[in-house]
Amino acid sequence: MTPSGTADEPLRCGVLGEVVLVTGSRTRGFGRRRTAEVLAALLVDRGRSMSVDDVVAAVWGDEAPPTAATMVHGAVRRLRTMADEDRGRDRGRFVISRAGRYEVPPEVGLDAAEFEALVAEARPLTASSPARAARLLDEALALWRGPAYEGIEQALARDEAGRLEELRRRCAEMLAEVELALDEPARAVAVLEPVVTADPCRERSAGLLMLALARTGRPAEALRLFERVRVGLVEALGVAPGPELREIEAGIRTGGGAPARRGPPPPPQRPPVPVSSFVGREDDLGRIAGLLTEHRLVTVTGPGGSGKTRLAVEAALRNPTRAAFVDLTRSATPDRFDDIVAEAIGIRTGAGPPAVTVARALADESILVVLDNAEHVLDRCADFTRDLLGAAPSVRVLVTARERLGLPGECVHLLGPLPVPHPRAAPEEIGRSPAVRLFVQRARAVRPGFALAAEDVSSAAEICRRLDGLPLALELAAARAAALSLSELEAALGDRFRLLTHPARHDAASRRAGLAATIAWSRDLLDDDGRRLLAGLGVFPVTFDLPAVRAVMGDAGEDPAPTLARLVDTSLVQVDDVSGDRWRYRMFESTREFARTCLARDELAVLRRRHADHFLGVCRRAVPHLYRAGAGPWLDALHRDRDNLRAALAWADGPDGDTEVLVGLCTGLWHYWDVRGSRAEGVRLLATALSRIEPQHPERMGLLSALALLHLGRGEFGATETAATEQHRLARAAGDRRWEGDAQALRATVDWACGRFDRAQQRYEDAIAASLAGGDVWRAAMAEAQLARLHRDRGEPDAARALARCAAAHAAEVGEELAQGLAGDVLASIEQRWGDPATARRLVETALEHYRLIGYREGEASALALSGRLAVTDADPEGARICFEQAHDIFRRIGHRAGVTATADGLAALDAPGPRG
Template sequence: MTGALDGAVIDAGPPLQQAIMAMLAVRAGRVVTLAQLIEGVWGDSPPPSAAQSVYTYIAGLRRAFEPGRGRREPPGVLARTAGGYRLNLDPEQVDAHVFAGRVAAAARASRAGDLEAAVRELDEALPLWRGRPLSGVPGPFCDDERARLEELRLTAVEAQAEALLRLGRPRDCLAQLQDLSRGHPLRERPRELLMLALHGCGRQAEALTLFEQTRRVLSEELGADPGAGLRQAHRVVLSGTGGPAVPDPLIPRQLPRDLLAFVGRSREIVRLRTLLDPWDEDPPHPFVVICGPPGVGKSALAVHVAHAVRDRFPEGQLYVDLRGGTPNVARLSSHEIFSRLLRGIGTPDDAVPVDEDEAAALWRSKLQGRRLLVLLDNAADLGQVRPFVSAPLGTAVLVTSRESLVAGDDCVQLRLGPLSDAEATAMLSKLVGADRVSADLGQTTRLARLCDGFPLALRIAGARLADRPDWAVGALTARLTDERQRLRELEAGELAVRSSLAASWGALNGSSREIDGDAARLLGLLGLLHVPDITVEAATALSGSPPYQVERALERLCDAHLLEATEPGRYRIHDLVRLFAGALMEAGERVLPLRRAIGYYAASARAAAVTSQPHRVHCSYPEVRERGRRFGGADEAHDWLRKEEPILLAAAFQAMADQDDDIARAGTAIGFALWWYQQRAYRVADLVSLGERLLATGRRLDDPVITMEGHAHLATGLYLRGDRSVFQHGQQHLRLARQLGDRFNEQRAHGNLASTHVKWEQFDDALEHARAQREIASGMGSRVGELYALLTIGRVCIELGRFDEALGALDEGAEMARRAGDGLRLVEFALARGRALIELGELATALSVLTDASGPARFSKMTEVGCLVYLARAHRLLGQGREAMRRGAEAVALAESMGSAYWLERAIKEREAAGPARDSVTT
């Protein structure tokens, strides 16, 4: 293979180097990666030296392209880019691109009725053809490219002949059609055109003989009869009239009407149009799939895009509903689909082979040289569509399915998710009117979210509102808020979310495959849990089956798009699917799975709490029998709590609302396990709401221990929020502890009340409670209680100006914490000591103590913000204005993010006291 650049002949070198050049030339101006070059030359089994060989061939091509380029001069024609290599040529400098462009221009002119222009374009295109393309050049890419270019040449010759016949010039195309028919005896279109050319030249007998020869060849080789085009040409010849030189072919236009209310999906539309209507005149991708959960709008998107690209497929668009997702209706068999498709392109009923393989062969034969779009809607699985997606290049098969079909050959799959809030609102505006929707945008957004952004649910909601013009949007929103009735409300006429979901579940439940049955059963169990997402471990606890079996079932549900894999080992279920799934289980079947799942969450949360903060005392009530997750260290446990907190909260609230007492008690165990983590993370609102639910559950169960712990939990949240009702719950905690004879909780309640009095600057009361805590804690050997008491005593004595007493308590407590390895308490003692030193005027020492503590203080937001405030104060008093301003600003930002009015007030005070950022200067 040779080439020419700027008039100079280029020797492309050995065959493999020619293959590299061909790939770069076909994609002129675009980047071709090293992996693509290797695959294009050697296929799936490249030699170990493939990459090095490519580098050698690239160097050879550069020498051929630019023989005079200096060694240090960068290449101008064949450039290296971050992604691979690019041949810096205009596509118009490559014959294959020019040829394809001329053929495409001729097709446009022909569609516009300008046959003379079409002939001119083809007259310029066909002389570019000089023998077999890429002759002798090896590799899969060149094999495919040869086939593509040859098919394009045949299409061009046929198009030129058709245009000449329509212009009444049959003699001008006769010889070329005779050559084409001899070279491709099973290709019907050239013989059809040749019959018409012979007829136009007055040679009817030869035309009729050609028809009989063609019928015999097709019967012997394919077991098929002549197609509609040949039969129509036969009728023209038999009529003996001039008639139309070329009979108008049957052009199928079977697409359903595009939806007037179609909105959004801009990114998906661009992607699909790029595949089906490539900008560079490449053939459309042969097999494109839109998959996703029931009701997400797969069919609507497919129809919309098919209408948008139909001009790219001038020989028609076929549509078949495969019934793979239609409830109580059998899906179409392969033979039924072949029959519909073949009839769609003009094949008579009696000409459709009974044998499926013969029908497939006839289908492929009739697609040769055609540009058809085939939309196969609602495919049940890959097996149902596999026979139809091996069409010749030029035909595109667009498939929608609830299943993943990505395993198919040459499949490009687009997974469709719910509409965004903006898209859903726009859809509702089209359905019920913009004025009605804009009257309450808040309710409209809520309605969209209750519909999960699923177009089917939105269409039903829109239909219900349109049918009730007196309803505000909020009226329907209120009805959908009740989860027990939501699926029932989302029904309008024959449209129903429930039946759409039932079809997908029914396909699994009715399958003979074991994995499908496992998946169907698991979906019902997943509907019992009202959590944002679920891991394999949690699903295993829920089902009671082996982990490997559960993971396979979860993945099968993802393939069926009834679940969504958010990351490896973690899955999410949409609300509408969850509501449907929850109704699959009988009431008596739900208790044991829920006990297992909630117990797993409780045991795991308790283990994580103990592992992440081993120096704290953790509530071990109520008893949890299930096994949970185990953790290798504090960081792993903390990270797990951070990630799982939304799931644990949802599980806790669901469990505590359950009527089964054991499930409710396990829910309280989850809540108690989160106590220390939520303080460290400063989850004030969650502490309060969880504390309120814990307290209510304890009272409902008439369980004094849960009630006591609920008061303590709620008091913590109220303390951080700055709510004075904290005193009431602190006193109730103390009262119940004494009533139960629980000395540990008695001293704990004294400690919490002491801190509460400090916050409201009631220092005498605080000191009384702190000393009471220390006395009880010391007597029962509770190091944790004694440490907390010493810390509070130190803080109170600072407030009272008794600094020597404060430092004594703080030093004693710090030594105890150091011996115990309690890092958090060490930081808290250091911060209090730093503050005492500031008050004593020992600023340099205070700054040193606080600086050393600043790293460990990041363990929790409360210690971090306190450290920043005291550092700002120490820097300010030392005259270090810039540092004071910096630390003060950091403290303000952190306090604002925490939502802590207490610390925000102190941080702002320090920042403002620092004044303009300046340092004192001594002379």
Template sequence: MRFGVLGSLTVRDSDGDEVPITETKVLRVLADLLVHHGRPVSADQLIEDLWEGLPPGRPLNTLQTKISQLRRALGAERVLRSPAGYRVRVEEGELDSARFRRAVEEADRTDDPGARARLLAEALGLWRGPAFADEPFVRAEAACLEELRVGAAERLGETRIEAGEGAGAVAGLRELVEEHPLRERLHGLYMLALFRAGRQGDALRVFHDLRTRLRDQLGVDPDPAISALYTSILRQEPEASVLPRVADRPRSNLPSPPTALIGRESESAHVRELLSAPHGDRLVTLTGPGGVGKTRLAIAVARSLAEGFPDGAWIVELAGVDRGATAAELTERVITTLGLCEGVTDPCSDLVEWLRGALEGRRTLVVLDNCEHVVAQVAELAGTLLAVDGVRIVVTTQESLDVPGETVFPLAPLTLPERVRDPREMIASSSAVRLFVERARAASPGFALTAENAPAVAAICRRLDGIPLAVELVAARLRALTTEQIAAGLDDRFALPTGPGRGRPTRQQTLRSMIDWSWHLLADGERGVLRLLAVHRDGCTLEGARAVCADGHDVLDVLSRLVDRSLVVREGERYRLLESVAAYCLERLAESGELEDARRRFIAFHVREAERKDPLLRGARQRRALAWFDAETVNLRHALELAVRGEDADAALRLVDALAWYWRLRNRVAEARRSFDAALRIPGGPPRARCLAEGWLAAFEGRVLREDGLVDAAASRLLWFAGSVLYRAGEREAGRGLVEKALARAGETGDRWVEAAALAERAGHRLDDGDVSASRADARRSAGTFLDLADRWGLLRANASLARAAEIGPDDLGVTDLLEEDLRAAEELGLWVDAIETLFRLGRLAAARGEHSRARHLHERARRVASERSYSSGVVEADVWLGRTDGAPAGSRAGQPPADSLHGGGTGAASVH
């Protein structure tokens, strides 16, 4: 039987005849089962997917009817039921998407261009149209397959060009370019194919069309590699080079600016020159008053240089960091942003020095943004990183770091109009006027600088001293006011300084006055919401805004008006105050006497939400919960800081208990230890929360915990976690005892998650004892429960034991397929150590089956990811394996695979992921 999903969903029998399935809901059931790659799908999940939250009456009976119809079409032996749910049995080679993936993987491992082109063409030939139907539950898989298809088509085009068959690649690349009009690398390959086919003019037109489209739709220029290719084609250089492979493109979190950078051409060029010279500056500090545009310039420069930093160009936002934070805490922020594995288990370790070592041999650009409140700590961090040759650092702050090797670049405001004259001359001579006009057009389409409004525009720019933030905020007022009204308002408001301006530069007083004027234009309700939002360190969701606004305002309506007035920035589902506006609003909040109440509501909201989201980290909503914790990390840290500072033991202890499992999943051991220690230093608090916090701290530090007082479900999870840590730390008997207690208690309380976790752990213990059969039984039970709970992390744990058993005995469980699914899950969840270990397990299984080429490929991939994430033990393990010539891991004995970091290979809490 053949299942086709690379196009409309089809099923054909062994004779090639189509199996008729006409009922829509039956087809949707089959699609749902196929998208899970033969894994069981619970009845609840099928009902949710099929009826999208609006099930019919008696949904289980209706679902069983659809299953029965599917069985009649496919055969009862094809649609199976187990306690974990329903699954469709698909044999090797029967699913076209699986054949496509294998062909692409084989092509990527092939060095011969001809063989690679043949494999890619065969893989692409399996496609009949868009993957699956347009169903919500298959969109993620369809999107993944589509990206693989486009990538394979790109590589096929590139391979044909390399083989001198550019003309033959033109048609296919043209279709792809039409489908993906903003995909730059694709356009580059199309240009190259046209050029190699003797069509230089067409190649140049493709570039011009791409450049226009990027500028009009995204406000950016083409990638430097594309521009360089254009130049080569324009010069008719016969050896125009193929573009870098997709995998070699630099990684970055630099945002795409919503608007073009105006008036900073010379400054951008100068800073680029400082950073890009062969022996140029390695630390450039951009200084200037708030609102002058330091961040925008830093991002623009970093984006333009990103191609020259193959290990990434990153921006690390420090505005939300408390002014009392240590250099180590700032380092944690850098490690998290760069996606490195922390890997430091000793609480006395120097985290700054660890980061320096992790960056050795890399070529990386790091922007440390908004550092004025932590100058000393940033100076310590930057000073240490300067010892790494390949690292370049850009710092934005209002004062210099004053460290050796620093180049300070003061950023002046925009140039002002010297006199009122012809509008075109004013725009050409004054960057402040140019910025005002551009932002005014965005706020009020059709706006133009004329002889009539030029005097008012000139007055506005002068009154604002050319500070970009001030110009942008005022230009947004053109939605409601004329330029003359704005100028008159500024004249009146700036007659005398408003607010405490002592000790501030003149331009900073002006910015404050401008914000003060904007403040007085707001209604009372708008002022109330705006100042209360300032308690959030790193923006907030609508729910977060409502939580701190307790006086009945229609928060959503007010937020919308504040966004329109450019006082609040909306980024997806989050709302953020501009830097200077936030500082101003905090002062207003303190003046109103609301600061302490707002902070209490802020703390209470984050404690409540963390406790609500914590259970979701163990189940079907795991990915969404991780995303929430990631987005709220700065605010959660601030909530804990405030609770500790206010000696609120109840909030502090509850918060760290709720964050414990998130810290474990993200491998933030040092942060967990420090946070638990800080919370436990506060006297008092709920006895249960204190007992749990003491237990978590002991577990994270690898100590034996006190079991008295551990009586509920959370305590069962803690017993299991502490036992697993102790076992890996060498305290095997103590670890086994705690795991067995957790297992027994989970059985008594009906906690299936803890039972599954403890079974996965015990499976490793039994395998270490040589009892392969018992180990497999525990691992299977664990996997079945985690599958039923839809906990992808749990499946990683259970399947790891099955993989170890498969290395010893025959692989009759389809373990390779399970591990490939685990690998995708680890990558999607951002669990990079798990991803690396899974690659090692896949590699060892391949070696056991004699597939040495695939085993080497998997170990090389694991080493690459481990190196990128600074997971040193993973690099060492890969190097040891790759150093062997017989395809077997170093140090292994016949019939016994090496212990990995999950069972016996690691020490301390850091080896538990």
């Protein structure tokens, strides 16, 4: 076949309209909607690789069919085929795969990227070279063929389409301004009319269109447009037109057009020139700049020490208009506020309200007013800002505070800590981390020639993590690098509040800059309820939810929710997760340690007991749901509270603890430890719990079962046999068939692993009979699946298939995901070896879905490896490679050496020469 394109023609994608593929002058749409949706998912964040799961989530959300992954692979193949047909010999440059992930590489053109580049190029030319700017903006708007991502309804594409549409409207407004400056009002009218028709409440577009209409001799139309906008704003939003639109309307009525400009304002106080460089906040700075172009009031909130002032200084220095910087730390009380602001702006306060005086001085001059560190005069600052913005339409205000002002139209940017390295990050990734970069740069300031040596990388990463990436804490720690090695500095963080003060000077200003003083400043602004709750929250090791807070603060008499909200507002507590029906919160480690210092020893003891009792209740409520349908969300809930559960276990295991709480927690958590891979932790705690209870304790058989199972998962067969044998003896003595069957299944698995197949078979059969007699269908299903696997490995297909089907039937009766996944996984492997590959594929996809619903990574990797072998059978090397790579990555992460070896062999076989199948 002769290709319709050549390798010299560029390959481009179009999303400004229907999603299309463009080669030279040829534009091709997609006959299959799913193909377009998969491409859209990859294009929304072009250049970033996406796993198959990521693509499935983007396209189907929570309603993905079992075959969704296969459909993604098929869509990618169709996209590659289309690109290859158009590109001829230059194949494989579109939708590349790397480490089992897909991406559209950045060198593939995208009309949305071209559009944004043209707008960015035009923006600085609007004043200096308006004709050139007009040509660029015209070219940008001409790229649009219709609504962005037209026909793609997925949320990811809709969000990106909304962003692009907003930029399109801003581009039209910019072009209209340029056309007005070039005295081409008719062109401005043509550009703006569609924008105002689509969004009648967009005041900026309406104002520009009113000016353009007036300048084309149509003032009556301009005034009618104002009335339509006014009515629309009142009906849709309940607000009146803003001062800028009202001034334009007044100017048209008096025949003057746009409002007249007045003389220059007095020179304001400029932002302080920073001594140190700006590190790690480039994204935040860009976000602030963007917000200031769209909003007249932007407030940067965040905890003490997060770098709000430094960010505001940099934003002011880089702001294209003039900036006045007001340091409100000099205003110790609200009474001094007016004088401090007037001095910074360069005016004298008169008899009238200071905001009106400032507004009159600044007139309609474009200026940015920065009100820095406003939390202690928040109400006064809010009143001033509201009055100033209402009286001075060209003024914009940037506020930094530990909470928002709460004014209408306020846009809040929450400044979090600097990103810290992941605990498993490679050394080169650690060096690129913004938190480490800041730490290293500040360390060089006190120790010239400082460099991050290989032996110091892990210490630097740990310092940054323990200090939560807070810039103030990192800078104070780096200052100690002149006297301490990084390993010594890491160890000294146990007494961080004494360590992290200014090391050189001891005046009042430097003492206020210490870490403890920074947190204390926020605490001192709270009322008594806020201080008490802040101290009590120190008992939580990381995250927590509102029911846990209520349980721990149980004697307060009042609901702590309003006070908790206040702590969030003041940035002492952070919102960690808003998914689900319960929000989760957290405190930075330094704040948590400070909170604990506010508690007396007896107060801390009471709170820790309440904390442990609450999470014992969490476990007990979860247990009945872990062995039935819908177990996944309950396992997820335990996983979210894993740090709290560990803290409760540590207390129960400690000198002030309670053995019954320890036993109850272990009884409730063993299944979670097994499924989510925390077996070493479980083995230690279960052994401790067993050592503290009597031989006839009612929970002993369950604890022995759990201990044997976790030892088995770690390949510790001798310890498994010892625990399971004692469990079997106790069960026989008590006549408990359920625990008897469980013990026999555990011992059978040891026999199987050690090559004692006949004895393993007999014990599995005994286990199944005992479990069913004891009414434990779940354990019977698990034992049947294991016995089916034994028959499979012995080359007995009929027995293996029969038992696997029994296991599947019993698992379906119970409905629990692990049992269903295991039964389906085993049956799929039997069908792959002796039966129908199509049936095997269906079964393994279903098993994979079950495993993922409960987060069973070991099972997920097993099913992926089987999917890889099935893809090899289907002569699909690309699909096999993706499955093997994903399985290999999971096996490597969970430390499953046999799985790592098997999947590595599968990948090697794909690269070996010769036929496959």
